[in-house]
Amino acid sequence: MKRVIVVGSGAGGAASAKKLQGKFQVTVLEAGREFKPFSINLSILEKLRKTGLFFDEREIQLLFPSMSVRKTSDSMVMVSGRGLGGTTTLSAGNALRMDKGLKDLGIDLDDEFEELYREIPVTDDHRPKWQNSTKRLFEICTEMDLNPVPLPKLGNYQRCTGCGRCVLGCRYHVKWDSRQFLNAAQDLGAELITGCQVVKLVTEKGLVKGVQAQKGFNSVFYPADIVILAAGGFSTPVILQNSGIECESRLFVDPVLCVAARQKGSLQNKELSMPFAVQREHAILSPYFDYLSFFFHPSWRYPAQDIVSLMIKLADSSAGTVDNKNIRKTLSDIDQERLREEVELCMEILSTYGIKKDTIFLGTINAGHPGGMLPLTADEAVTFHNPRLPENLYVADATLFPESLGNPPILTIMAMAKRVSKIIIDKNSL
Known part of the structure; x- marks a missing residue:
């Protein structure tokens, strides 16, 4: 079974891991630790x-x-x-579909949104x-x-x-966050490693062979057949740049x-x-x-x-x-x-x-909604793959957005991550 490394456990990373585990052996690498809600009494801090x-x-x-x-x-x-669930744990929990800019490029995510609505309770x-x-x-x-x-x-x-x-x-488990997708992926056999800061990609003959990460005081190499970067709009571009892959200056x-x-x-x-x-x-x-x-x-x-x-x-x-x-x-x-x-x-x-x-x-x-440094174009509407990336490297977070949404992006990021995962599945089932 091919090995997939997913970098990041937020919206894009968790959605990818859940979709891919079982068809691949998935390992999720998260820079942070286990998430714990803020527990300090606010009245004390107010004083x-x-x-x-x-x-x-x-x-x-x-x-x-x-x-x-x-x-x-x-x-x-x-x-x-910075922790399991990424920024979804700190979000307001909004479930807005914000894909007009993607539709303008010829990208139809109807199936992915419908799948999300079946998997996640949404209410107004x-x-x-x-x-x-x-x-x-x-x-x-x-x-x-x-x-x-x-x-x-x-x-x-x-x-x-x-x-x-x-x-x-949310201390009362009212608000959904991406840790629930991570749990589902783990139930199917996915591996989750926390406290693991991915520094760069390791490539050979034009393909990614894995990632180099810092875990505690140790530098660790994690091999992979496919890598998905979903570390967020601040971190994914840095990993790419550290690996000699330039992003847009935006x-x-x-x-x-x-x-x-x-x-x-x-x-x-x-x-x-x-x-x-x-x-x-x-x-x-x-x-x-x-x-x-x-x-x-x-x-x-x-x-x-x-x-x-x-x-x-x-x-x-x-x-x-x-x-x-x-x-x-x-x-x-x-x-x-x-x-x-x-x-x-x-x-x-x-x-x-x-x-x-x-x-x-x-x-x-x-x-708190960074993105846009490797924006999708109409030429990538089908592949979701920028030509400057190695063939077996994908991005599945807000780095792909062509422009600012000015709105909560979580649901749309997950829909894009599901599309990326489907592309990977289809390509590797041939």
């Missing part, structure tokens, strides 16, 4: 915040090792998951769980003809306890900025993350309690239960790059202009809510 000990977003990694935080040269905060029936502040914001957006829609969620939200910690790891990140105000008893900190959304031409707007801003931004000095906030998630341009030393990302002039337009709209929504505009404050610009 510590007043001491001024929290001044750099990267400090959160000391309390929550599964959250990796880096900064660009101009201090934009970049967030990703969570309105009975909403806080009153969320219900009022939904009414305002409706009155403003913004067409708000409850967001479909991955999981069983009938059991949601309203802890407000979706993006810190990077989008879906930057997030929250527009917030004090509203006593809003209890948004006890709300499920992103309960509904307004789809804009270049952004998505959604109620969202931003923990990074709450702990590290000086304007977010009010008690958590008294802050109401609207998230702007922007579909940004691809001005940026990533390598093994730095993430370079700037917002273009058009990005900044679009961001200002959405801030104005959020301020209008909050003003209608009854909040004075001069009391509204902003959060920290942060980002």
Whole structure:
């Protein structure tokens, strides 16, 4: 049986492993360790915040090792998951199909999405769980003809306890994450190795022979007949570059900025993350309690239960790059202009809510949906394989997106990973 190495255990890696195990012998290599939800009492941290000990977003990694935080040269905060399940464990659990850009290339993923809907519970029936502040914001957006829609969620939200910690790891197993696909792959015989940082690919005569990884203090070679890179938009390009395979000089990140105000008893900190959304031409707007801003931004000095906030998630341009030393990302002039337009709209929504505009404050610009450095083209619509890659090397994460989605990408990444896996199966059954 041929050996497949999957690098990364997030959305793309787990979907690939589940699809391939049994037809191949699959080994999943994950740089992080076992994921554990954030367990520290937030009221204790809220008191510590007043001491001024929290001044750099990267400090959160000391309390929550599964959250990796880096900064660009101009201090934009970049967030990703580091542990089993990748960033799916830290996501808001949204199940949005966002494949219009792929359809424009001639890529039809209908079968893959249908397969996912059969495998994963998806629901938008969570309105009975909403806080009153969320219900009022939904009414305002409706009155403003913004067409708000409850967001479909991955999981069983009938059991949601309203802890407000979706993006810190669901302790109650309400939110689905990719560890469930990993478990299914392991039940079929897949091997899972954690604490294993893949550094580069090992090639011979134009084919990949395996990967070189760092495990503890040891450098380890893992042989393979096929390799799938699904380490995420920050890590997959670095592995390729370390292996002498150049990516495009481009990077989008879906930057997030929250527009917030004090509203006593809003209890948004006890709300499920992103309960509904307004789809804009270049952004998505959604109620969202931003923990990074709450702990590290000086304007977010009010008690958590008294802050109401609207998230702007922007579909940004691809001005940026990533390598093994730095993430370079700037917002273009058009990005900044679009961001200002959405801030104005959020301020209008909050003003209608009854909040004075001069009391509204902003959060920290942060980002967690990197991709686009090896974008699919129409020529690759059938093969999903860039010609610069060795024949037995594939990519199955957001690195393949031709442009920023400005929306949660998990479901679409998994659909692409399933297509990549199907291509591999078909090619190796001949």
